[in-house]
Amino acid sequence: MPRHSLKRRARVRTLAVSAALLAIALSGCVHLDARRAAPGEEPVLSGPAVRENSTPLDPAFACFARQLSAGLQRQPVIAVGDVRDFTGKYSVNEGTAITQGGALMVASALGKLGDAIVMAERFDPTIAERELGYVDRRQLGDGQVHEVAGTAGTGRVAWLPYYGGSIAASDYFIVGGITELNYNLRSRGAELRVGQVGPKARTYTQSVAIDLRIVDTRSLVVVRAISLTKQFTGYEVGFNTFRFFGSELFDINLGAKAQEPLQLGIRTALEEATLRLVASVTRQDPAACLKRPATAGLPVAPAQWAATDPKAGSSITALNGSAAADPDVITIAFDFEASMPMVQSGLAERIAAALKRGAADIELTARDSEATDPAKRGALTDRRVAALIQFLRAAGLPADDVRLLWRPAPGDTTLHREAPGLQRVARLRVST
Numbered sequence: 001m002p003r004h005s006l007k008r009r010a011r012v013r014t015l016a017v018s019a020a021l022l023a024i025a026l027s028g029c030v031h032l033d034a035r036r037a038a039p040g041e042e043p044v045l046s047g048p049a050v051r052e053n054s055t056p057l058d059p060a061f062a063c064f065a066r067q068l069s070a071g072l073q074r075q076p077v078i079a080v081g082d083v084r085d086f087t088g089k090y091s092v093n094e095g096t097a098i099t100q101g102g103a104l105m106v107a108s109a110l111g112k113l114g115d116a117i118v119m120a121e122r123f124d125p126t127i128a129e130r131e132l133g134y135v136d137r138r139q140l141g142d143g144q145v146h147e148v149a150g151t152a153g154t155g156r157v158a159w160l161p162y163y164g165g166s167i168a169a170s171d172y173f174i175v176g177g178i179t180e181l182n183y184n185l186r187s188r189g190a191e192l193r194v195g196q197v198g199p200k201a202r203t204y205t206q207s208v209a210i211d212l213r214i215v216d217t218r219s220l221v222v223v224r225a226i227s228l229t230k231q232f233t234g235y236e237v238g239f240n241t242f243r244f245f246g247s248e249l250f251d252i253n254l255g256a257k258a259q260e261p262l263q264l265g266i267r268t269a270l271e272e273a274t275l276r277l278v279a280s281v282t283r284q285d286p287a288a289c290l291k292r293p294a295t296a297g298l299p300v301a302p303a304q305w306a307a308t309d310p311k312a313g314s315s316i317t318a319l320n321g322s323a324a325a326d327p328d329v330i331t332i333a334f335d336f337e338a339s340m341p342m343v344q345s346g347l348a349e350r351i352a353a354a355l356k357r358g359a360a361d362i363e364l365t366a367r368d369s370e371a372t373d374p375a376k377r378g379a380l381t382d383r384r385v386a387a388l389i390q391f392l393r394a395a396g397l398p399a400d401d402v403r404l405l406w407r408p409a410p411g412d413t414t415l416h417r418e419a420p421g422l423q424r425v426a427r428l429r430v431s432t
Helices: 003-027 058-071 102-111 126-136 262-282 347-356 374-394
Strands: 033-035 044-046 077-085 118-120 146-150 153-157 172-191 197-216 222-245 248-259 328-334 359-367 402-406 417-419 422-431
Touching: 058 262, 077 102, 077 262, 102 118, 102 172, 102 262, 172 222, 172 262, 197 262, 222 262, 262 374, 328 347, 347 359, 347 374, 347 422, 359 374, 359 417, 374 402, 374 422
Parallel strands: 077 118, 077 172, 328 359
Antiparallel strands: 033 044, 146 153, 172 197, 197 222, 222 248, 359 422, 402 422, 417 422
16 A cells, blocks of 8 residues: 555544544533433433522622611512513524513512512412402312301301402512614634634624613602613634545534623623612612712712702801802703713803802703613712812812712602703802
8 A cells, every 4th residue: 555545544543533532522521410210211411400590799689688678667569560572683593582581580680689678470460360250259269168247147158258458559660671682792803724724713792781660550650760781792712624634524623612691691780770770769879789889089078978958049058067158059061971061151250250259059960861870870970070170170260179068869869850951960169
């Protein structure tokens, strides 16, 4: 046999053995037990044991449950309505891309608050309504005999009597849906091949968004609406060879691919939205439990803060405790969720003129459609105050004596209206 044929066969055997060893090595990365349930049956593979479906927000829920238990005199009764998939993303091979169990995830999130709230079932009351129908037809029993008062006196019956009012009313309910699924927001990668042999690497990013709202059951007024988004980043690395050895074609691919689980990310986003919505109706600040400071970056010392009547004028009391004369009030407007104020001609001149008379009260306003949760609102107010102080310094105006007269309390969800289309977000005093 020619020497080149022997060499080719040796290379083929080497590649085959390498592929077999690689398959064995990869199979060793996964540990599965084979268990035979009954004699004569084939063993069935058994993987890891069942566990609690935990998320990164579990500590935040435990913390907030303790906060609610300590701060509330009455447990709110909250129900969950329909939380649907509104993305419309569907694959013929894989079905819907987004979980159809959004309402179940929100209900599980409420369950993590334990006894701090009461959860009322409204998503699927089919069994309860059917049993109430049995009661109405006097068909439902509990194995006991009950005394029922009638026109002929008290009688003993085997059916379960119903006098009405046994179903607990809810205070609020949560509805909404998953509204965005954006594929491949950004991807990058590289691939190098020489003679159809070489490595490759790629990263890619996608995102989802959810929109939920909590509604007062009695008035059907939306107390709070929230929209959250989350990005997911994955990677793919590999090495492949695609070449002929004589008349034999070998196509060998090695690599790894991973991404944060999409549905777990959706669950986490729904959980954080649920926590924030409950915080808004219970007037509790979740910032400490979410490990996100509500007042970071404010250039005014926290000891100087005061929560006073936002509608007060000359009756506003200075932070040193003494009554101050009613200074000029200058309004500075901010666009929707903007940190920098809207352009206002002559603003520096008006503040300078007021300071010549002693002091100036500056009222910060924003669009009334800007209904952020307390934690986000507090951080946005901090940035706006910092922007004001930066503006004063840039204009050569005194910025060392800026005192915060009023801002909403951390758990205050009231919309403090200032004028049509505007709300009051803070009031400060600038002195010379």
